[in-house]
Amino acid sequence: MNYLDTLNPRQYEAVTAPDGATLVLAGPGSGKTRVLTQRIVYLIREKSVRPYEIMAVTFTNKAAREMQDRVEDLLELQLKGTMWLGTFHAICGRILRREAEYLPFDHNFVIMDSDDQQSLIKRVIRDLNLNDKTFRPGSVQGEISKAKNNLQFPADFVRSNYREETIFRIYEQYQLLLQKSNAVDFDDMLLYCWKLLHDNEDVRQKYGNRFRHVLVDEFQDTNTVQYELLKQFSSVNGNLFAVGDEDQSIYRWRGADYRNVLQFEKDFPDLQKILLEQNYRSTQNVLDAARAVIDHNQNRTPKKLFSDRGKGNKVIVYEAEDDRMEARYVVDTISQLIANGNAKGEDFAILYRTNAQSRLLEDAFLYRGMGYRLVGAQRFYGRREVKDMIAFLRVVYNPLDEVSLLRIINVPTRGIGEKAISNLRLSALESSRTIGEVLLDLGRYGPDSVFYPEMGRAALPLADFGARVVAWREQWERDDQITDLMDTIIRDTGYEPFIREEDDAEIDRWENVEELKRMAFEYQERGLAEFLQNLALVSDQDTISETTNVPTLMTLHAVKGLEFNNIFIVGLDDGILPHARSLDDPEEMAEERRLFYVGITRARNNLTLVRAVRRMTYGSPEINIPSRFLSYLPNELVISTAASFSGLSGERMSYIPASRWESRPQWADSIRQAFPAYKATTAAAAKAIVERKFEAQDVVEHPMWGEGTVMESVIEDGEEVVQVRFKNGATKRLIVSLSKIRKSQAKS
DNA sequence: GCGTTACATATTTTT
DNA sequence: TATGTAACGC
Numbered sequence: 044m045n046y047l048d049t050l051n052p053r054q055y056e057a058v059t060a061p062d063g064a065t066l067v068l069a070g071p072g073s074g075k076t077r078v079l080t081q082r083i084v085y086l087i088r089e090k091s092v093r094p095y096e097i098m099a100v101t102f103t104n105k106a107a108r109e110m111q112d113r114v115e116d117l118l119e120l121q122l123k124g125t126m127w128l129g130t131f132h133a134i135c136g137r138i139l140r141r142e143a144e145y146l147p148f149d150h151n152f153v154i155m156d157s158d159d160q161q162s163l164i165k166r167v168i169r170d171l172n173l174n175d176k177t178f179r180p181g182s183v184q185g186e187i188s189k190a191k192n193n194l195q196f197p198a199d200f201v202r203s204n205y206r207e208e209t210i211f212r213i214y215e216q217y218q219l220l221l222q223k224s225n226a227v228d229f230d231d232m233l234l235y236c237w238k239l240l241h242d243n244e245d246v247r248q249k250y251g252n253r254f255r256h257v258l259v260d261e262f263q264d265t266n267t268v269q270y271e272l273l274k275q276f277s278s279v280n281g282n283l284f285a286v287g288d289e290d291q292s293i294y295r296w297r298g299a300d301y302r303n304v305l306q307f308e309k310d311f312p313d314l315q316k317i318l319l320e321q322n323y324r325s326t327q328n329v330l331d332a333a334r335a336v337i338d339h340n341q342n343r344t345p346k347k348l349f350s351d352r353g354k355g356n357k358v359i360v361y362e363a364e365d366d367r368m369e370a371r372y373v374v375d376t377i378s379q380l381i382a383n384g385n386a387k388g389e390d391f392a393i394l395y396r397t398n399a400q401s402r403l404l405e406d407a408f409l410y411r412g413m414g415y416r417l418v419g420a421q422r423f424y425g426r427r428e429v430k431d432m433i434a435f436l437r438v439v440y441n442p443l444d445e446v447s448l449l450r451i452i453n454v455p456t457r458g459i460g461e462k463a464i465s466n467l468r469l470s471a472l473e474s475s476r477t478i479g480e481v482l483l484d485l486g487r488y489g490p491d492s493v494f495y496p497e498m499g500r501a502a503l504p505l506a507d508f509g510a511r512v513v514a515w516r517e518q519w520e521r522d523d524q525i526t527d528l529m530d531t532i533i534r535d536t537g538y539e540p541f542i543r544e545e546d547d548a549e550i551d552r553w554e555n556v557e558e559l560k561r562m563a564f565e566y567q568e569r570g571l572a573e574f575l576q577n578l579a580l581v582s583d584q585d586t587i588s589e590t591t592n593v594p595t596l597m598t599l600h601a602v603k604g605l606e607f608n609n610i611f612i613v614g615l616d617d618g619i620l621p622h623a624r625s626l627d628d629p630e631e632m633a634e635e636r637r638l639f640y641v642g643i644t645r646a647r648n649n650l651t652l653v654r655a656v657r658r659m660t661y662g663s664p665e666i667n668i669p670s671r672f673l674s675y676l677p678n679e680l681v682i683s684t685a686a687s688f689s690g691l692s693g694e695r696m697s698y699i700p701a702s703r704w705e706s707r708p709q710w711a712d713s714i715r716q717a718f719p720a721y722k723a724t725t726a727a728a729a730k731a732i733v734e735r736k737f738e739a740q741d742v743v744e745h746p747m748w749g750e751g752t753v754m755e756s757v758i759e760d761g762e763e764v765v766q767v768r769f770k771n772g773a774t775k776r777l778i779v780s781l782s783k784i785r786k787s788q789a790k791s
Numbered sequence: 792g793c794g795t796t797a798c799a800t801a802t803t804t805t806t
Numbered sequence: 807t808a809t810g811t812a813a814c815g816c
Contacts, residue, residue: 102806132806157805181801229806264806296804397803399807419805453792460792501792580806600804622803638804661802662807 046081046117050074057317058082059089060284064311066262066304067286070348071333071644072324072606075286076106079260080113082284083126086256087118094125096255098276101130102264104581106604110260116777127254131269132229133580135236139227142239142246148225151572153437154579155221155228158425159446160184166449167216171209178209187214191230192266192298194237223477224444233268240275251279261604262287262307266298270306283311289344290337291641293600295634322348324606326355328680329650333643335675340633358650360615360673360683365657365664370407373611373653377594378411380609388414389757390608391594394642396620400613401596408594418597424578428542428552429559433578435532436525439515440571442479449478455541457508463501470494486510511535523570525563599642610646612639615654616667639672736779737765740790745769745777750787 050058054074057067058081069075083099086092101107107129115122127134136154143150155163164187165180187210190200197215202208221227227235240247257277259265262285265273277283285307292301308314322330330348337343363369373393380386393404401417408415423429431454434447442448453459464478471478474494485492485502486509495502515535519528533539533556542552566574595607599620614620620639625631643650652673657664737743741753743765751769756779763779777784 104806130806179801293804294806297806399802456793458792462792598804624803634804659807 046084050077050081051321053317053319053321054078057319058085060315060317062282064281064307064314065284066307066314066316067284067319068304068316068344068346069286069288069319070322070346071288071291071641072322073319073348074323075260075288075319076110076113078319079258079286080110080117082258083110083114084117092255094122095127096253097258098127098134098254098256099258100134100260100273101128102261103604104130104133106260107133112775112777116775130580131272132232135232135272136576136580138236138239138250139232145239145243145246146235147222148227151225151441153224153226153441153444153575154232155226155446156424156579157184157229158430160228162450163220163446164213164217167213167220171212171216173209173213178213183210183213186210187217188230189298190214191234192268194234194268194271196234196238220445224446225441226444226446230268233272237268237272237275240272247275247278250276255280256282256284258284258286260286263289263292263301263304264294264299265303266300270303274310290340290346290637291603293603293634293638293641295630318344318346320346320348322350324647325350325644326352326648328355328357329643329646329648332358332650332676332680333640335677335680336636336643336672337640339675340636356649357682358652358676358680360652360676360681361654362669362684363653363655366403366655366659367407369613369653369655370403373404373613373651374407374411374413376651378413386609388593389591389595391611392602392605392607392609392645393594393596393611393613394599394602394645395596395613396599396622396638398598400619404596404613414591414593416591416593416595418595418601423555423558424581426552426555428545428555431538432529432532432556432559433575435536436528436571437575438479438512439519439528439532440575442483442512442516443477445478448482452482452508455537458504459501459508463498463505466498466501467505470497482509483513484509486513519571525566525571525574526560528571529560529563599638602645603641606645606647608647609649609651610642611651611653612642613653615652615670615673616658617670618667620670620672636672735763737763737786738790741786742788743767743784744787745784751775
C-alpha cells in the first residue's frame with residue numbers, strides 16, 4: 044500500500060502541494076502531524092529533495108524527535124544529522140555556533156535560561172541604583188524579551204518616557220553583561236540569528252540556497268522574530284510550508300501572534316491555503332462543546348469540525364464543595380473506572396490552568412495510593428540543587444560566566460560574603476577583567492597574586508576557592524569525564540551533606556543531584572561542552588518518563604498536541620479559568636477561551652469539567668463563581684451534578700441556567716449518576732479507533748533494523764505505536780500501520 | 792560573615 | 807502559601 048493512500052483528499056492535497064507557500068489550517072485531531080511527516084517523505088521520495096535540503100521547525104524537542112522517528116520509519120532511512128529538524132532555538136543555536144566569527148561571542152557560548160536572566164537583570168537594577176519596586180525584575184525581563192521578539196536591539200529600543208528610557212539603560216547593561224560572560228539568552232538566539240541572515244548577504248545566500256524546503260509546525264505560535272527567520276530561511280527558494288491552527292494559539296504572552304497567519308497571506312500572495320476539518324480523534328459531542336466555546340472568539344477562520352465517531356457521551360460538569368473535594372472527585376472517579384475494568388490509568392489526563400492546582404490532586408492520588416505522572420510543575424532543571432551543580436560545571440567550562448560563578452561562589456558557605464564579592468568586582472573592573480579571571484589568578488598564585496592584598500579579610504577563602512576551580516579545570520582538561528568531575532566537585536565542596544540537610548519529607552534533593560549525574564553519564568563520550576549546550580535547550584516536557592500506565596497531570600499549556608481517552612479539566616471558576624489577570628482584556632479573554640478549547644479537544648471520548656465553590660487562595664478560603672465558559676455549553680451537551688447547593692447564591696447561578704444543575708445530596712451519588720453513561724461507550728469507542736496488535740516481549744522483524752523485542756505498545760493519535768529494542772542495540776518508536784514490522788514470535 | 796526571624800509581597804502559562 | 811528580603815544578634 045502506498046503511504047499516500049491513507050490520506051483523505053484534503054490531507055493529500057496538502058502533502059502533495061506544489062512548490063511555493065502553503066498554509067495548512069488544521070483543526071485539532073485532523074492529522075496535522077501526519078501531513079507534515081508525509082510531506083517530508085513525499086519531497087524526498089517523489090521530488091528528489093535531499094534530506095539536508097529540508098528544514099523542519101517544531102515547537103518542542105519532543106515533537107522534533109517524534110517527527111524524525113516517523114519520517115525515518117516511512118523512509119526506512121536514518122536521517123541523523125542530515126535534515127535540519129528541531130526547535131527554533133536548537134536550529135538557531137546550531138547556526139550561531141557555526142557562524143560565530145560574525146558575532147559578538149564565540150562558538151562555545153553558554154545559554155542563559157529565564158532564571159539566569161532574572162538574576163542578571165536584578166544585578167543590573169541594583170548596579171544602576173534603581174528601585175526594584177518600580178522596576179520589577181520580572182516585568183523588566185518581560186519588556187526586554189518583548190523588544191527582542193520584535194527585532195529590537197538596545198539601539199532600536201523605543202524610548203519616549205522616563206520608564207522606557209530607564210528600561211533602555213537596563214537593557215543596554217544587561218546585554219553588555221551577557222556579552223562579557225560569553226552568553227546569550229533564549230531570545231538572543233533567535234534575534235542574533237535573524238540579524239546575521241538579515242545583515243550578511245553571503246550567510247543568507249548560504250542558508251537560503253541550502254534550504255530548498257522549509258516546514259513549520261504550530262505556526263500560530265510563532266512570534267515576530269520567528270516569522271522573520273522563516274522568511275529568511277526560505278528567501279531563496281520560496282518554499283515555505285506552514286501548519287497551524289489559530290484557535291490553538293496559546294502563547295501570546297510570549298510574543299506569539301496568530302495574526303502571523305494573516306501576515307503570511309499578505310507576504311505570499313500566491314499562498315495556497317488548505318483547511319483540514321475532519322477530526323479523527325473526538326466524538327461529535329466533544330467537538331460541539333469545543334465549538335460552542337471557540338465560537339465566542341472573533342477574527343478567526345470559521346471551521347466546522349466534524350467526526351464520524353458518533354455523538355458519544357455528554358460532557359459531565361461536576362461542582363464540588365471545595366477544592367479538596369474537587370480533587371477527590373476526580374481521583375475517585377478515575378479509580379472506579381479503572382477498578383471496573385473500563386479504562387486504564389494511561390487513558391486519563393487531568394488538566395488545570397496553573398501549576399499550583401496540581402498539589403491537591405497529588406494529595407488525592409497519594410491518599411488513594413494511586414500512581415500518577417506529573418508534567419512540568421517544579422521543573423527538574425529549575426531546582427536549586429540541579430541549578431547549583433550545573434553552575435559549578437559551567438564555571439569550570441567557562442569561568443567568564445558570571446551568573447553561574449556568583450551563584451556558587453559561596454555555596455556551600457565558605458566565608459565569601461557580600462564584602463568579598465564587591466572587592467572581587469572592584470578589582471575586576473580596575474584591571475578590566477572578569478571576576479572569574481581574578482578568582483583564577485588568586486587561585487593560581489595565592490598570596491603572590493597581585494589581587495591578593497586587595498581582597499581584605501576574605502582573601503584566603505577566595506584564593507582557596509579559586510584554587511579549587513583551577514584544579515577542576517585541570518582535571519577536566521586532562522580527562523573529560525563529566526561524572527568524575529561532578530564527583531570531585533561534590534567531594535571538594537562538601538555538597539552532599541550540605542544539600543542532604545535541606546532534604547525534607549517532600550523532596551529528596553540529593554536524589555535530584557544523582558539524577559543529574561545519571562543524565563551526565565549519557566554524555567560521557569560527548570563531553571562537558573555538549574552536555575551543557577544541550578541542557579539549556581531541553582525542557583521538562585522532553586524528560587517526561589514514558590508511559591507507565593498512570594493518569595497524567597499537567598497544565599492546559601502542556602497538553603497541546605496530546606490526546607487522551609478521558610479528559611478532566613479542573614478549576615472551572617471565574618478567576619482561575621479564565622484567569623483573573625485576563626478578565627479585563629478582550630484579547631486575553633480570547634486566549635483563555637483558546638486555552639479551554641485546546642483542553643476540550645484533547646478528549647477522545649469523555650470530557651469532565653469540574654469546579655469548586657470554595658477554594659483556598661494564598662492560604663485563605665475564597666468563594667468562587669462558576670466559570671463563565673461553562674455557560675457557553677448548550678444544555679443538550681451537558682450532564683451536570685453538584686455536590687450541594689449550599690454555596691450557590693442566586694447571583695452565582697446567573698452564569699449557569701438553573702435547569703442545568705441537579706441537586707445531589709452526596710457526591711458519591713453523583714458519580715453513580717454519571718457513571719453508567721461513561722461505562723456504556725468508553726470501552727467500545729476506544730476499540731473502534733484501533734486495536735493493539737503487539738504487546739511487550741513480542742519478537743518482531745523489521746526490514747531495516749532486523750530483529751527486535753517490543754518494549755511497549757501504546758495508542759497515540761489513534762495509532763498503535765510500539766517501542767522496539769533492536770538486536771543492534773537501537774531503540775526505536777515505530778507506528779505499526781506505517782512501519783513494516785512483522786511479529787515473528789509472540790510473547791513466550 | 793552567618794543564621795535566624797519577622798515581615799512583605801506577589802502569586803499564569805514556558806521554548 | 808511560599809518565597810524573598812531586610813534587620814538583627816551572634
